[in-house]
Amino acid sequence: xxxxxxxxxxxxxxxxxxxxxxxxxxxxxxxxxxxxxxxxxxxxxxxxxxxxxxxxxxxxxxxxxxxxxxxxxxxxxxxxxxxxxxxxxxxxxxxxxxxxxxxxxxxxxxxxxxxxxxxxxxxxxxxxxxxxxxxx
Numbered sequence: 001x002x003x004x005x006x007x008x009x010x011x012x013x014x015x016x017x018x019x020x021x022x023x024x025x026x027x028x029x030x031x032x033x034x035x036x037x038x039x040x041x042x043x044x045x046x047x048x049x050x051x052x053x054x055x056x057x058x059x060x061x062x063x064x065x066x067x068x069x070x071x072x073x074x075x076x077x078x079x080x081x082x083x084x085x086x087x088x089x090x091x092x093x094x095x096x097x098x099x100x101x102x103x104x105x106x107x108x109x110x111x112x113x114x115x116x117x118x119x120x121x122x123x124x125x126x127x128x129x130x131x132x133x134x135x136x
Contacts (some may be wrong), residue, residue, distance in 0.1 A: 011035035013028040020044040020070035025122060031071045036135045038075045042088065043067035044125035057094045057126045061101045064129045069105070072133060080108045081133040087115040098127055 016031030016038060024030060024041070031040045044052055045060025046067070054063045062097060072078055095115065103110070111131070121128050 016040075016071055016075045018070040018074035020048060021067040022048045022051065031075055033075060038072075038077060038081075038133045038135075039043045040068055040071050040131040040133065042086075042128040042130035043071070044121060044123060044128045046123070046125075053123050053125060057097050058101060060126050061098045061129075064127055065102065065105050068129060068131055072131075073135065077133045077135060079105050081136055082106070082111045082131050083134050083136045085114075086130045086134040087113065088118045088121060089115065090118060090121060094126060096106070096132050104128070 011034050014033045015029040015035055021030050021043065025046075028041050029037050043064045045063035046066075047054055047063060048067065054060050064093060066076075069079070072081070085102075087102070089095065089098065098115075
């Protein structure tokens with residue numbers, strides 16, 4: 001019977017931070033690395049330069065994806081490393097617009113994904129996107 005070393009059973013947890021993504025608006029990290037995975041917190045369409053929410057659904061989706069790109073870059077990863085995403089919408093009628101923009105960020109196999117409608121998001125955002133990536 002093999003036994004795992006404590007480090008292998010419980011890999012170190014490290015916070016990931018990018019100045020090119022908005023400052024967290026709560027008690028959370030932009031991302032957390034553990035083992036070969038990085039869990040990226042949900043991003044809404046906040047412009048990191050101003051701290052303000054951007055315009056309509058297309059602008060918010062683009063900004064949320066750019067914010068995630070910044071956190072991925074700080075992790076040494078790209079969208080090609082993303083294995084799962086979750087998209088939260090305040091209206092399913094925005095699904096087509098979000099999907100069109102979202103799909104332009106992936107050139108390889110698309111990650112697994114869930115999309116759900118929610119009653120509300122922080123700062124009255126229209127969309128929030130979270131991700132899980134794995135160093136390959």
